[in-house]
Amino acid sequence: MDLPSPSKRTAFLLSQLGALASSRFAERTREVGLTPSDAGVIRLLGRAPGLSQRSLADRLGAVPSRVVPLIDSLQVRGLVERGRSSTDRRNYELRLTVEGAKMLRTLREIAEKHEAELLAPLTSEQSAQLGNLLARLAGAHGFDTDLHRDLGRKDPGTTTQPQQ
Amino acid sequence: MDLPSPSKRTAFLLSQLGALASSRFAERTREVGLTPSDAGVIRLLGRAPGLSQRSLADRLGAVPSRVVPLIDSLQVRGLVERGRSSTDRRNYELRLTVEGAKMLRTLREIAEKHEAELLAPLTSEQSAQLGNLLARLAGAHGFDTDLHRDLGRKDPGTTTQPQQ
DNA sequence: TATTGTTATACTCTATAACTATA
DNA sequence: TATAGTTATAGAGTATAACAATA
Numbered sequence: 001m002d003l004p005s006p007s008k009r010t011a012f013l014l015s016q017l018g019a020l021a022s023s024r025f026a027e028r029t030r031e032v033g034l035t036p037s038d039a040g041v042i043r044l045l046g047r048a049p050g051l052s053q054r055s056l057a058d059r060l061g062a063v064p065s066r067v068v069p070l071i072d073s074l075q076v077r078g079l080v081e082r083g084r085s086s087t088d089r090r091n092y093e094l095r096l097t098v099e100g101a102k103m104l105r106t107l108r109e110i111a112e113k114h115e116a117e118l119l120a121p122l123t124s125e126q127s128a129q130l131g132n133l134l135a136r137l138a139g140a141h142g143f144d145t146d147l148h149r150d151l152g153r154k155d156p157g158t159t160t161q162p163q164q
Numbered sequence: 165m166d167l168p169s170p171s172k173r174t175a176f177l178l179s180q181l182g183a184l185a186s187s188r189f190a191e192r193t194r195e196v197g198l199t200p201s202d203a204g205v206i207r208l209l210g211r212a213p214g215l216s217q218r219s220l221a222d223r224l225g226a227v228p229s230r231v232v233p234l235i236d237s238l239q240v241r242g243l244v245e246r247g248r249s250s251t252d253r254r255n256y257e258l259r260l261t262v263e264g265a266k267m268l269r270t271l272r273e274i275a276e277k278h279e280a281e282l283l284a285p286l287t288s289e290q291s292a293q294l295g296n297l298l299a300r301l302a303g304a305h306g307f308d309t310d311l312h313r314d315l316g317r318k319d320p321g322t323t324t325q326p327q328q
Numbered sequence: 329t330a331t332t333g334t335t336a337t338a339c340t341c342t343a344t345a346a347c348t349a350t351a
Numbered sequence: 352t353a354t355a356g357t358t359a360t361a362g363a364g365t366a367t368a369a370c371a372a373t374a
Contacts, residue, residue: 009279009295010279010282010283010291010294010295010298011185011189011275011278011279011282011283012185012275012279013295013298013299013302014178014181014182014185014282014298015182015185015186015189016182016302016307017178017182017298017301017302017305018178018179018180018181018182018183018185018186019182019186020305020307021175021176021178021179021182022179022182022183025175025179052355052356053355053356054354054355054356062342063342063343063344064355064356064357065342065343065344065345065356065357065358066341066342066343067356068356068357068358088350088351088354088355089349089350089351089355090349090350090351090354090355090356091350091354091355091356092355092356111175111176114175115173115174115175115176118174118175118178118301118305119174119175119301120304121300121301121303121304121305122297122300122301126297126300127174129293129297130174130294130297130298130301131173131174131177133286133290133293133294133297134174134177134178134181134294135177136285136286136290137181137282137283137285137286137294138177138180138181139285140284140285141181141184141282141285143180143184216332216333217332217333218331218332218333226365227365227366227367228332228333228334229333229334229335229365229366229367229368230364230365230366231333232333232334232335252331252332252373252374253332253372253373253374254331254332254333254372254373254374255331255332255333255373256332256333
C-alpha cells in the first residue's frame with residue numbers, strides 16, 4: 001500500500017545533509033583563516049556593534065570564558081577591537097575593524113557560493129520548496145532564525161548523525 | 165523582482181535543522197544508555213554480523229584504535245560479543261548478543277518516534293516532498309545512504325552551523 | 329613483510345570554578 | 352553584593368604511532 005517509504009529516513013537525511021552543509025561551510029571559511037566560531041562572532045558584531053563579551057556569549061549560547069580566547073584571536077588578527085565602555089568600565093564594547101568589516105563581506109560571498117553549490121542539484125522551484133519546508137520546520141521547532149545558538153558546545157552526540 | 169529570497173538561507177537552515185535532528189536523536193539514545201556511536205555500531209552489526217573491528221572501523225569512517233574502547237564498552241554491557249575467527253585468528257567476528265538484538269529493535273522504535281516528532285509540523289504530503297528533495301540532494305552530493313561516515317570525527321567546525 | 333587488534337601518548341576543544349576589577 | 356572579564360585546571364573525545372600476535 002505505502003510506497004517504499006522515503007519519508008522513513010527523512011530525519012536521518014536531514015542530519016547527514018546538515019552535517020555536510022556545516023562541514024562544507026567550515027571548509028570555505030577555513031580558506032580565509034576563520035573557524036566557524038570566528039565567522040559567527042564576526043557576523044554578530046556586524047549586526048550588533050558595541051556588544052559586550054557577556055552579551056555576545058549569551059547570543060552565541062556560549063560561556064563567557066569561551067569568548068575570551070575567541071576575541072583575543074580575532075583582535076590579534078586585527079579583525080575586532082575591544083573598546084572600553086565609558087559608562088561602565090567593566091565591560092568592553094566590541095566592534096569590527098575596517099578589516100573585520102571587509103571580512104564580513106567576504107563571509108557573505110562565501111555564504112552565497114555555499115548556498116549555490118549545495119542547492120545546485122535542485123531546480124530553482126525545488127530549492128524554493130525546500131527553503132519553505134525547512135523554514136516551516138524551523139519555525140515550528142522554535143528557533144529564532146536570527147539566534148545563533150550552538151557555537152560548538154560540549155554535547156557529545158551532536159556531532160554525529162542518527163544511525164537509523 | 166525576486167521574492168525576499170527565502171532560499172538565501174536554505175543552507176543555513178539545513179545546518180541548523182540537521183544539528184537539531186542529531187541532538188534530539190542523541191537525547192533519545194542516551195535515555196537507553198547509548199551514545200550515537202554505540203547506536204551506529206549496533207545498527208551496523210545488525211545488518212552485517214561477523215564483521216571484524218577493522219572493517220567496522222572502515223564502515224564507520226573511524227580509525228581502528230577508536231573501535232577498541234567502543235566494542236569494549238558494548239561487550240561489558242552484554243550487547244556485543246567478540247568471537248574469534250576460525251580461519252584467521254587475527255581478527256574478531258563481532259556479533260550482537262540477544263540483548264544487543266533487542267537493543268537494535270529499541271533503536272528502530274526510537275528512530276520512528278524521532279522521525280514522527282521531527283516531521284510533526286508538516287502534513288504528510290509536505291513530509292514526503294521534503295523526503296524526496298533531501299534524497300535528491302543526498303544522491304547528488306554523493307552519499308550512499310547506507311554508508312555511515314562521520315562517527316564524530318575530529319573536524320573542528322563540523323559541529324557548528326554556518327553563520328550566514 | 330603485511331595485517332589485526334591493542335596500548336600509550338598527546339592534542340584539541342570545552343566547561344567549571346576561582347580570581348580581579350569595577351559597580 | 353553583584354557583575355564583566357580573565358585565568359587555571361580538569362575533563363571528554365579523538366588521532367597518531369609504536370607494539371604484540373598472527374598470517
